[in-house]
Amino acid sequence: MSKTRIISLCLAVLCLLSACGSREDGKNGSTSVPTGNPAGTPAANAPSNASADGDSAAVWDGLGGFYALEAAEMPENVTTVTSYGSELYYVTLSVAEGSEPSALLRGASDTLYTTQRSYINSAAVCEDGTWIAEFSSGGGGLKNLLRLISDEGEVLKDIDLNAVYNNNSLVRSVLCSGENLFVIFEHELAVLDGNGSLICAISLPAAFTRAALGNDGEVYISETATNGGNDVSRVDAASASLIPIFSVEKGDVYAGNESFLLILEAVGGLYGIVADGSASPIAIWDECGISAVGLRKLVPLPDNKFFMLFEDGAYMLTPDEFSSAKVKTKLVIASVDIPYGIQQSAARFNYSDSDYYVNIVDYTEGGVLTQAEALMKLNTEMLSGKFPDMICFMSISPHTYIARGYLADLREYFDSDDDMSVDDIAIANALDAEGGMYYIGKEFVIETTIGLHSRFGDRHGWTLDEYLEIERTEAPKEGMLYNITRESFLRRMSENYIGTAIDWINGTCDFDNQEFIEILEASSRVRENPEDIDNMVFGLTEPRVVNGSLIGGSIWVNTVWALAFSEDIAGSRLSFIGRPTVDGSCGSNFILHDPVGIVSQSPNGNGCWEFIKFMLTDVDTSADNGASARGMPVYLPMLKLKSESAKTADSFSYIYPREVADVFEFSDEDEERFFALLAEVRTIGISDETVLKIIEEESAAMFTGQRTAADTARIIQSRVGIYVAEQS
Numbered sequence: 001m002s003k004t005r006i007i008s009l010c011l012a013v014l015c016l017l018s019a020c021g022s023r024e025d026g027k028n029g030s031t032s033v034p035t036g037n038p039a040g041t042p043a044a045n046a047p048s049n050a051s052a053d054g055d056s057a058a059v060w061d062g063l064g065g066f067y068a069l070e071a072a073e074m075p076e077n078v079t080t081v082t083s084y085g086s087e088l089y090y091v092t093l094s095v096a097e098g099s100e101p102s103a104l105l106r107g108a109s110d111t112l113y114t115t116q117r118s119y120i121n122s123a124a125v126c127e128d129g130t131w132i133a134e135f136s137s138g139g140g141g142l143k144n145l146l147r148l149i150s151d152e153g154e155v156l157k158d159i160d161l162n163a164v165y166n167n168n169s170l171v172r173s174v175l176c177s178g179e180n181l182f183v184i185f186e187h188e189l190a191v192l193d194g195n196g197s198l199i200c201a202i203s204l205p206a207a208f209t210r211a212a213l214g215n216d217g218e219v220y221i222s223e224t225a226t227n228g229g230n231d232v233s234r235v236d237a238a239s240a241s242l243i244p245i246f247s248v249e250k251g252d253v254y255a256g257n258e259s260f261l262l263i264l265e266a267v268g269g270l271y272g273i274v275a276d277g278s279a280s281p282i283a284i285w286d287e288c289g290i291s292a293v294g295l296r297k298l299v300p301l302p303d304n305k306f307f308m309l310f311e312d313g314a315y316m317l318t319p320d321e322f323s324s325a326k327v328k329t330k331l332v333i334a335s336v337d338i339p340y341g342i343q344q345s346a347a348r349f350n351y352s353d354s355d356y357y358v359n360i361v362d363y364t365e366g367g368v369l370t371q372a373e374a375l376m377k378l379n380t381e382m383l384s385g386k387f388p389d390m391i392c393f394m395s396i397s398p399h400t401y402i403a404r405g406y407l408a409d410l411r412e413y414f415d416s417d418d419d420m421s422v423d424d425i426a427i428a429n430a431l432d433a434e435g436g437m438y439y440i441g442k443e444f445v446i447e448t449t450i451g452l453h454s455r456f457g458d459r460h461g462w463t464l465d466e467y468l469e470i471e472r473t474e475a476p477k478e479g480m481l482y483n484i485t486r487e488s489f490l491r492r493m494s495e496n497y498i499g500t501a502i503d504w505i506n507g508t509c510d511f512d513n514q515e516f517i518e519i520l521e522a523s524s525r526v527r528e529n530p531e532d533i534d535n536m537v538f539g540l541t542e543p544r545v546v547n548g549s550l551i552g553g554s555i556w557v558n559t560v561w562a563l564a565f566s567e568d569i570a571g572s573r574l575s576f577i578g579r580p581t582v583d584g585s586c587g588s589n590f591i592l593h594d595p596v597g598i599v600s601q602s603p604n605g606n607g608c609w610e611f612i613k614f615m616l617t618d619v620d621t622s623a624d625n626g627a628s629a630r631g632m633p634v635y636l637p638m639l640k641l642k643s644e645s646a647k648t649a650d651s652f653s654y655i656y657p658r659e660v661a662d663v664f665e666f667s668d669e670d671e672e673r674f675f676a677l678l679a680e681v682r683t684i685g686i687s688d689e690t691v692l693k694i695i696e697e698e699s700a701a702m703f704t705g706q707r708t709a710a711d712t713a714r715i716i717q718s719r720v721g722i723y724v725a726e727q728s
Contacts, residue, residue: 084125159196215256246277257300409436456575507728
């Protein structure tokens with residue numbers, strides 16, 4: 001197998017390195033960045049007896065201890081880390097041609113061992129040296145090797161795992177306790193003595209998450225319990241079994257330290273677990289002003305310190321003097337589910353020198369409550385006078401909150417700010433709703449429909465009549481649009497129409513009119529393609545538009561050069577027309593990631609604005625030659641920087657592998673066409689699901705011929721009218 005293919009294999013299993021469970025790289029796939037208050041800087045939500053100016057008489061009375069999180073030095077390309085005493089040992093993976101694939105380092109720079117044609121995927125330090133699990137792949141299949149490395153870098157011992165216990169899968173982690181080695185595979189655990197003889201093999205539970213070494217020298221296995229917590233068992237080599245010990249709360253179980261059998265990192269903080277399973281708080285994140293989200297690895301160290309490995313690098317969690325800390329004002333962002341995009345910015349904001357600290361409160365309580373239950377809980381609190389400082393509208397419609405006066409007009413903040421204005425917002429025109437700008441996000445994409453330029457020209461829209469005439473006269477092989485059904489067509493049209501049909505402030509709506517009746521009639525005449533969802537054709541739409549199989553193809557514009565890239569794929573000039581509209585206006589939509597609004601009842605409006613400004617500018621300005629899944633910056637100066645960078649790039653990559661360096665360039669004309677489309681889009685893809693559900697329910701009878709479009713419009717008007725009036 002070539003080095004490139006082995007590197008690809010190795011990268012594919014990076015999330016398993018140093019882990020014994022599927023959640024090692026963070027909860028729910030989070031890539032959020034950890035931050036917190038550096039030593040000697042503010043702590044958020046400090047105990048009530050603390051003074052705002054760091055009064056030395058203040059006494060810490062938090063549930064846990066007062067800790068600071070500081071950036072730590074770490075080698076590049078670290079895949080896993082372990083410790084022995086206070087010394088840290090790192091495993092690295094190099095993807096550079098001509099370099100050793102993997103290395104074992106003691107500390108940040110002392111290289112003990114490098115591989116030649118194999119890869120290290122785990123390490124465990126013991127009194128005799130460091131055991132590494134090394135694998136390679138070739139003509140003979142997967143080869144697993146255990147190798148003992150001395151502190152001087154010498155190879156002291158080799159164990160051929162294939163000969164001892166070959167289960168034909170990668171080693172996920174290795175632990176050593178006394179003379180024994182505990183080797184964890186995907187579904188099994190093998191216990192070996194120091195000479196490499198197999199003592200026993202134990203099947204791991206289906207919900208297995210991690211193996212960890214307790215401070216008593218025993219190895220413990222955690223698995224997700226049916227209630228969402230963790231069941232912990234002890235590995236008993238003598239009986240070749242797992243002995244259930246206790247259950248703990250939901251979170252990740254790590255190795256113990258001198259004070260605790262095991263360590264639990266949960267949503268709220270860090271806890272120490274003792275022998276009976278009870279947990280004591282070590283550090284409560286909110287008390288310490290620390291945003292510890294997306295943790296990949298936690299390594300306990302002496303003196304109650306903890307090494308924490310996050311997606312962006314390494315940090316050291318250290319006990320600190322509370323008397324030297326300045327108190328920050330906490331800002332609460334209410335959310336239904338976890339907005340990972342905001343978490344990244346909030347974490348970095350919390351690490352800054354601001355006087356404020358952002359705490360994101362997930363009202364689903366980590367998925368315990370449904371979205372409907374979480375939303376009811378939030379609304380009930382607000383009705384009782386308990387207001388958050390901000391709301392994230394990732395899974396919430398903002399219209400009710402606007403109608404009830406719960407959201408501040410962000411234009412007022414822009415108008416009074418000396419550093420940033422509305423003109424700096426790339427999608428400002430589309431953000432205006434109900435007479436103001438009530439929410440904003442950090443990144444956006446454009447959802448649009450492509451068509452042949454020879455048919456549509458430089459337009460950014462097309463009419464319903466035009467759509468129906470083309471369908472009637474040409475009947476393209478795959479239909480008009482990409483995988484369209486009557487229901488999906490009506491939903492798309494309604495998403496755009498709702499913005500003009502509903503006046504949330506005054507609690508009125510207008511669906512009983514000829515314009516909406518035309519939308520309903522057009523939807524009922526749409527030729528579905530395919531009629532059976534199981535026969536839908538997925539993949540690139542550009543070639544199918546060019547060959548006439550489709551009139552319009554769907555694309556997701558998440559980078560400034562995506563339009564030009566689509567034309568390169570098509571080999572033809574394209575038009576970007578979006579969905580058909582009654583009047584032929586622009587049918588493209590902005591999709592805004594994790595939009596945030598300031599609650600008008602918050603006493604901390606200025607602090608909220610400080611965070612929003614930080615969030616808008618918290619964008620990587622380096623060359624962006626690969627399309628980001630998150631999209632483009634809303635902050636116009638940074639969007640222009642991205643555009644300028646793209647014009648000088650020599651290679652690009654999109655959502656599928658493609659080398660286009662020799663055939664694709666992003667030109668000044670491409671840039672002009674992108675910003676021309678940007679200026680035309682007037683709608684944000686945030687719709688009220690209740691209204692859409694009413695339209696969907698009442699149109700069902702129309703689609704089966706049991707009701708006319710006019711009757712359907714009247715019924716929708718009645719139902720939506722009652723709902724909208726209730727919300728204002």
